[in-house]
Amino acid sequence: MRNLLRGLVARHALFITLCMLLLGGFEFLICGLVATVDVSGILKEVTKAVPAFLQGLLTEQVFSGMTTRGILAFGWNHPVALALGAAVAVVLAAQAVAGEIENGTLELLLSQPLSRRNYLFAHVLFALLALGVLSLLGVLGTYLGQKYYGLALFEWRPLRQLALNFFALNAAWYGLALLLSVFARESGRVTGATFLFALLSYVVQALGKLWPAAGLLLPYSLYSYYAPAEILIQEASTAKALTVLGSVCVCSLGLSLWRFQRRDIP
Amino acid sequence: MTALQIDNLSKRYGALHALRDVSFAVESGEIFGYLGPNGAGKTTTLRAILGLVRTESGEVRLFGEKIGRAEIRAGVGFLPGELHLYANMTGAALLNYFADFRPQQPPKLRPKLLDKLEVDHTVLARRVKFLSHGTKQKLGLVIAMQHDPRLLLLDEPTLGLDPLMQKALHELLLDFAKRGSAVLFSSHILSEVKSICHRVAILREGELVAVERLDTLRDKMIRRLQVRFRNTVPKTLPQTAGIVRAQITGHEATLWVQGDINPMLRCLAASEVEHLVFPEPELEDIFMSYFQPQEQDRA
Numbered sequence: 001m002r003n004l005l006r007g008l009v010a011r012h013a014l015f016i017t018l019c020m021l022l023l024g025g026f027e028f029l030i031c032g033l034v035a036t037v038d039v040s041g042i043l044k045e046v047t048k049a050v051p052a053f054l055q056g057l058l059t060e061q062v063f064s065g066m067t068t069r070g071i072l073a074f075g076w077n078h079p080v081a082l083a084l085g086a087a088v089a090v091v092l093a094a095q096a097v098a099g100e101i102e103n104g105t106l107e108l109l110l111s112q113p114l115s116r117r118n119y120l121f122a123h124v125l126f127a128l129l130a131l132g133v134l135s136l137l138g139v140l141g142t143y144l145g146q147k148y149y150g151l152a153l154f155e156w157r158p159l160r161q162l163a164l165n166f167f168a169l170n171a172a173w174y175g176l177a178l179l180l181s182v183f184a185r186e187s188g189r190v191t192g193a194t195f196l197f198a199l200l201s202y203v204v205q206a207l208g209k210l211w212p213a214a215g216l217l218l219p220y221s222l223y224s225y226y227a228p229a230e231i232l233i234q235e236a237s238t239a240k241a242l243t244v245l246g247s248v249c250v251c252s253l254g255l256s257l258w259r260f261q262r263r264d265i266p
Numbered sequence: 267m268t269a270l271q272i273d274n275l276s277k278r279y280g281a282l283h284a285l286r287d288v289s290f291a292v293e294s295g296e297i298f299g300y301l302g303p304n305g306a307g308k309t310t311t312l313r314a315i316l317g318l319v320r321t322e323s324g325e326v327r328l329f330g331e332k333i334g335r336a337e338i339r340a341g342v343g344f345l346p347g348e349l350h351l352y353a354n355m356t357g358a359a360l361l362n363y364f365a366d367f368r369p370q371q372p373p374k375l376r377p378k379l380l381d382k383l384e385v386d387h388t389v390l391a392r393r394v395k396f397l398s399h400g401t402k403q404k405l406g407l408v409i410a411m412q413h414d415p416r417l418l419l420l421d422e423p424t425l426g427l428d429p430l431m432q433k434a435l436h437e438l439l440l441d442f443a444k445r446g447s448a449v450l451f452s453s454h455i456l457s458e459v460k461s462i463c464h465r466v467a468i469l470r471e472g473e474l475v476a477v478e479r480l481d482t483l484r485d486k487m488i489r490r491l492q493v494r495f496r497n498t499v500p501k502t503l504p505q506t507a508g509i510v511r512a513q514i515t516g517h518e519a520t521l522w523v524q525g526d527i528n529p530m531l532r533c534l535a536a537s538e539v540e541h542l543v544f545p546e547p548e549l550e551d552i553f554m555s556y557f558q559p560q561e562q563d564r565a
Contacts (some may be wrong), residue, residue, distance in 0.1 A: 003367065006363075010355070011352070011354070104346075104350025107318060108344070108406075108409070110318055111339060111419075112339065113338075113340040115336035264313075264319040
């Protein structure tokens with residue numbers, strides 16, 4: 001299995017490193033933005049342009065009172081950060097089975113003395129490690145940004161909680177994408193379907209937060225279990241979110257293994 | 267020792283019967299040809315042997331043990347029919363990557379294989395995506411054979427190889443068999459199977475038509491011959507011993523011959539022959555041997 005992991009590192013190192021640098025750099029730059037530009041002032045001007053009933057919601061829910069910390073937290077809820085996390089999760093999952101089938105390499109791989117369980121285990125291990133490092137580098141970007149631009153530092157505990165929440169969210173996306181991957185033969189379809197699902201989930205969460213009548217949809221969006229603002233500002237507990245996201249991940253991985261051991265290759 | 271035993275293997279893809287009740291065995295030291303036209307079920311059989319596809323019924327045993335444990339495949343080398351390799355790896359990295367799946371079996375045959383198949387170090391240093399189809403096929407063969415497997419499963423191995431390399435591969439396979447390994451060699455080209463196999467299984471539409479020794483197959487085989495006579499076709503020709511079917515059009519005759527060809531040659535020698543074509547038998551000729559009723563046509 002060690003050589004399988006080595007092969008995965010060789011194949012995906014560039015893509016994952018790029019995503020890590022982008023996320024870390026993005027969070028670092030958000031700190032720079034907060035420190036050098038009067039973002040809250042600009043946002044206040046922007047929110048004046050939206051209907052009155054949305055102003056309060058935007059201020060409270062999205063920009064968390066438009067404090068420096070609130071905007072830094074928004075940097076973690078920004079579509080760029082969410083997309084980078086989801087990209088690593090979805091691409092690795094799509095490539096794990098559907099991608100290898102599409103490339104025609106899975107047949108030769110599984111003809112080696114390598115069980116399907118070990119094959120999938122290596123892929124899951126690699127992906128979770130990559131997502132873990134991605135989360136840590138993102139948090140490191142925020143920390144270094146705060147230090148460099150002289151902003152008040154977050155405590156370690158909420159930063160750790162944030163990294164864990166971000167990791168759990170993307171691990172859940174990985175599990176769901178892997179579940180699609182073990183049924184599919186083309187990675188493009190898996191990637192497309194999972195991103196569409198993630199987008200839908202994001203829209204549902206945004207709608208649920210901004211429009212009280214749509215609040216009942218919130219539990220069905222994975223993004224509802226990812227709350228950087230609550231973690232960083234209110235130091236809220238992430239136990240429930242981690243339980244839900246962890247359950248989605250574990251169930252998806254379990255089903256993926258069950259299906260993968262039974263499917264025909266290719 | 268029986269290296270591979272297949273009993274009553276059946277596999278369906280929806281309404282399509284890919285394999286129906288296929289049974290045969292391959293002994294150690296034997297080169298076993300697995301013949302059939304495209305879509306006959308050869309690749310499905312190989313995939314079933316490796317546990318890549320789930321079968322509806324039947325059983326596969328490798329070295330006497332039921333397939334299921336991944337470790338059992340340590341003694342197997344496999345070349346897929348449609349070989350795809352990691353494009354961004356170099357040839358050398360690729361060989362090492364697959365060798366590392368068998369830490370207990372070092373790739374001791376690699377130098378010999380690389381030499382025989384004429385894969386030099388410059389080729390190994392290049393990324394796979396820059397290699398020709400034939401060179402990739404050679405790398406696939408080295409991956410399959412470098413750990414000296416006890417059973418070699420090769421799906422159309424000569425695809426993309428030039429005649430010299432095909433000959434080199436045949437020599438390698440004969441050497442494998444001499445050292446006691448079993449080789450299952452799938453092909454739709456009769457001549458290459460004839461040149462190296464001890465026994466052949468013939469598959470058509472998922473069903474085994476026959477499992478024969480090569481000499482038995484030769485005796486049973488119906489071969490097609492085309493003759494153009496300077497004058498009329500001898501009337502006794504269709505009744506000549508060995509001719510199982512004759513189609514006559516003007517001065518031309520197409521003859522299907524089985525077994526001893528000497529009576530037919532004597533009959534032809536009695537007439538003036540203008541042109542004669544006696545091609546190498548093809549797969550259809552074998553199927554004809556097993557399926558076509560004996561008949562004589564006269565146009």
